[in-house]
Amino acid sequence: MIVLIPNFDLMMTAGSGQCFRMWDHGDNTVRLFAFHRELYIKSLGDGLFEFSCSEEEFAQIWQTYFDLETDYQAIQDLFKSGGDYLQQALAFSSGLRILRQDAFEVLISFIISQRKSIPAIMDCVNRLSMRFGERIGQNAYAFPSAPALALASEQQLKSCGLGYRVPYVKETSAMVASGQIALDEIAQLDDHALHQSLLAFPGVGDKVAACTMLFGFHRLGAFPVDVWIQRALEREYPEGIPSEQFDGFQGVLQQHIFCYERHLSGRSIRPPCQIAPPSL
DNA sequence: GCGCAGGTAATCT
């Protein structure tokens, strides 16, 4: 099916580091896995996109996943008074959206992300999915469930390249699987309480908690500070960023700055090409 | 071979 989606940059969103299961498939097409489904999207230009699914599935799953019902133009307008640097960042990364991903997948993925490059994270997540996730198609696997990861042996997890994060992933999955911390329950909490709850998971500090809030719980006010953001803040806002001005949407701001900073440093903002199936 | 990659937790002062 073909849809008109104004103000949506598919490649920018796919390469923005918020998700690890979306690849540049060539020919302006992106391939992704989410919510036990496989999807291809082709950008046709002029705001037109071709989705490899039915209209029902689009309305039911993907419209929400890509947060297409939120007015991002209105959010961007909030940042208009943010100075030249911000305007340049926005101009570069306009069309970016905050995906509504599965909270458990985000939690585990960002625990893995520490001290890893984006391609390395994608490798790990992909290996975990191939080994412990449900098969959803030709060479396509869903992200594993919490019980599946909780039951995995340390050796199996280690062979997916997790390194010292193995106990973090295993214990966090066990806590979710047992209901000790139920993700659907803490989803009801306010931002501060949710952040505190997430810190109780091993391997989760302020940064991973903020990423989980922003990408897994769609808390647009969460503001993850990684090395890129920190460098940008020190350089552009030595007196501190006037974050009250952007209250409630600092997370969107963070994504724009992140994309722009990586662009300035010469890093790709495009999603990596589909890699060869990881060896098991 | 060495340093670093979207950090965290343990161990200092």
Place this chain on the structure above:
DNA sequence: AGATTACCTGCG
């Protein structure tokens, strides 16, 4: 409280 350091693994 704030600063320092080890940590798996893969890649340049």
